[in-house]
Amino acid sequence: MPKITVNGVEVDAPDGQNLIQVAKGMGIEIPHFCYHPGLGVDGNCRLCLIEVEGTPKPQIACNTFVREGLSVRTDTDRIKELRRAVLEFFFLNHPLDCPICDQSGECLLQDFYMRHGQYESRLDLPKVHKRKAVPVGARVTLDAERCVLCTRCVRFCDDVTGTGELRIVNRGHHSEITVHPGRPLDNPYSLNTVDLCPVGALTSSQFRFKCRVWFLETTRSICSGCSRGCNIHLEQSEGTIYRYRPRENQEVNRWWMCDDGRSSFHVFNESRCEAPLAGGEEIPHSEAIEKIIDAVRKARERDPAGIAMILSPEMSTESLYAARKFAREILGTDRVRAGSFAPPFVEDEILRKADPHPNRRGCEMLGIWTDDLGSELERGGPLAIVVQNDLAGPSPEAGKRLERFETVIALATNLDETTKRAALVHPVAPHPECDGTFVNFQGRVQRFRKAKPALGDALTVMELLRRIAAGLGTEFGWVNLNHVWKEMAVEVPELEGMSPTALGDHGLPIRSVREASGATVEKG
Ligand code: SF4
Ligand code: SF4
Ligand code: FES
Structure with a gap:
């Protein structure tokens, strides 16, 4: 990396960066309006002036790029005076409203005036x-x-x-x-x-x-x-x-x-499910848990393999993992499937993808994705537990097929066409109300953080399933994200070596994607 000097401090600066970027990395603000890293240099606002050694006139920092031996100052009296003058010019006709x-x-105009x-x-x-x-x-x-x-x-x-x-x-x-x-x-x-x-x-x-x-x-x-x-x-x-x-x-x-x-x-x-419902009437949380436990017990006694757990690509990876484990170990069924009837989104070359869900890749990674959820519903059975998935809203046909189950329990974030058809409904928290991860279409595991408390009686899927399992005599140790990850990172080969800490703010590719690109991951 070339060595440059900013305000008398020598630094190794990445090739290709301009002085706004280098200074920012050093904690020095060079005020600017027209430069943005996603749009490149335009040089029209003239606010980012700096002094460059060996150049008599001030230069614009956005168009001054790193080169060996470059020496600049951002803090001279001349520069400060010029900045004030340029800002005064911007305020000439500004309405100050x-x-x-x-x-x-x-x-930025307010901030730069103040600073x-x-x-x-x-x-x-x-x-x-x-x-x-x-x-x-x-x-x-x-x-x-x-x-x-x-x-x-x-x-x-x-x-x-x-x-x-x-x-x-x-x-x-x-x-x-x-x-x-x-x-x-x-x-x-x-x-x-x-x-x-x-x-x-x-x-x-x-x-x-x-x-x-x-x-x-x-x-x-x-x-x-x-x-x-x-x-x-x-x-x-x-x-x-x-x-x-x-x-x-x-x-x-x-x-x-x-x-x-x-x-x-x-x-x-909007239209959030905030309280448990039985037959459309609100009931207390403890009563709802009892009723769910009772429904599970009865279905297990009759035909455990016939119980279906229908999951959704809207669920976090942790919820999917917990629900898969719950289905296999508590319900005693292998009928745990994730799918969707939602119409595709518009796809383009910039960002948008046709798949309208954030975590289909997570469902695939856990081996529970199906493109044919309709057939799964068609089979019917003694009990269906539908999690965060409005089947009947986008597909009236799927709504009809739900009737093939003797009992439907919906664990839902919102009141929708599926909760209308469920005998029992318990609210669960959507992703803004939980910590968790999604795996995007690139196979990148990305973390989201809890932004606000869960509404009403809503619980995270993990916590709700943990309480139901406890009522049926099995204690799962899922208290927070790290507990689930301790299990997942061992049981799911694609997540080997990862942890919530290692994911950082920008996520990491799953193992097969990493291996295909030759990248490695530091254990967190
Ligand atoms: S300040 Fe004017 S030119 Fe700049 S982004 Fe806003 S509207 Fe566009
Ligand atoms: S993730 Fe959200 S913002 Fe990004 S392209 Fe898809 S819908 Fe748009
Ligand atoms: S950022 Fe506008 S001239 Fe440099």
């Missing part, structure tokens, strides 16, 4: 006014006055989606962002422009005015909208999920996520 701006609290500006305002001329609160597409709202003309949004639509909806029109201080007439910003990745926009010029029409960002609590999670498993920040306040934002993972989703995935959290806020 921070109190009513949705970007407040995560706005690098702090000058006295000298403006005594009227500001140029532009269009405010204009929908530029179904999901994005533009406030043209707040725009700093960094062109990140334009370049995203030109270079990432290739849809080219956005342009800058007019000259000088009348310049503004707009869409081409008749071509709204409606591409399936349009909300990434909102993330990219450093100010409150582009905001999410769905999120606007719903919650101030400083009330949001952020958790590292995974989108469950399709088998890509984009890495996300899940943001909630007082138990309500307000937003998903992409979290960088170069192996999976780079810096982006799709708009449908972003909206997929609503299912965790």
Whole structure:
């Protein structure tokens, strides 16, 4: 690695990085608007100025790349003065409507003024006014006055989606962002422009005015909208999920996520199953457990091999593993299958995958996936335990086939067509309310963290099955994620050598994928 010097400190800097990246790695902030690692260098904002030894004029850090012997300063009086001047220029026509701006609290213009500006305002001329609160597409709202003309949004639509909806029109201080007439910003990745926009010029029409960002609590999670498993920040306040934002993972989703995935959290806020039900009436949790135990006992006495445990590719790997073990050791059946009747998602070359589930690969890894769940239901039996799987909603035919079971128990996150058909329903926690992992279509095991408490009487699948097993005389030691992993990492060859700690924030490929690529994994 080349040696360079930043503010008098010599460092080994990775080849190919620019000075914004190197400085960031050293904990030094070089303020900037137009540069983004996913969009490359444009050099239009001129805020990232630095002094380069041997060059008389200040240079832009975004276009200054690592080379042996390079020496730069980011902290001279001249640079500080220039930054203040550039920021003052950005504020000339800025409306300063921070109190009513949705970007407040995560706005780079605010942040940079507080950290690098702090000058006295000298403006005594009227500001140029532009269009405010204009929908530029179904999901994005533009406030043209707040725009700093960094062109990140334009370049995203030109270079990432290739849809080219956005342009800058007019000259000088009348310049503004707009869409081409008749071509709204409606591409399936349009909300990434909102993330990219450093100010409150582009905001999410769905999120606007719903919650101030400083009330949001952020958790590292995974989108469950399709088998890509984009890495996300899940943001909630007082138990309500307000937003998903992409979290960088170069192996999976780079810096982006799709708009449908972003909206997929609503299912965790709405129509939730919060209390156990028997015949459609709410019953206490303890009574529900007793009834489930009783139903299992009776079915076991009659025909254990006929009991079916129907799982779902929406379940975490840990829940799937626990349910498979429960089926084999407690129910005494091999009829443990995961499948789905959900219609396919739209697939494209950017991120979206046709498989609409986050963990089909996990089901395959555990040997329980079936493409023909209909035949399994057709067989009927004394008892079906359906976990996190709305069979009847997308497939009325599957709903009919459920009638071939004498008793149906649904362990469900939401009230749906399947819970309507179940004699007993117990709420279980969906992935925002648990710790766990999904295995994405690439065979990458990715961790999500519990973002909020489970709603009402909901328990994790693992905990609920543990309590039912205990009532039937078997103690499983599944208290938390690490306990299940201790078993799984031994029993599931694809997970050998892995642990929740080793997965880190970006996940790891399962063994066969690792071996195919020649990669190794450090034990955690
Ligand atoms: S709308 Fe936002 S991202 Fe687009 S040019 Fe303006 S400031 Fe930049
Ligand atoms: S591509 Fe799939 S995983 Fe990624 S955000 Fe969209 S739905 Fe979610
Ligand atoms: S980030 Fe360097 S000129 Fe804008």
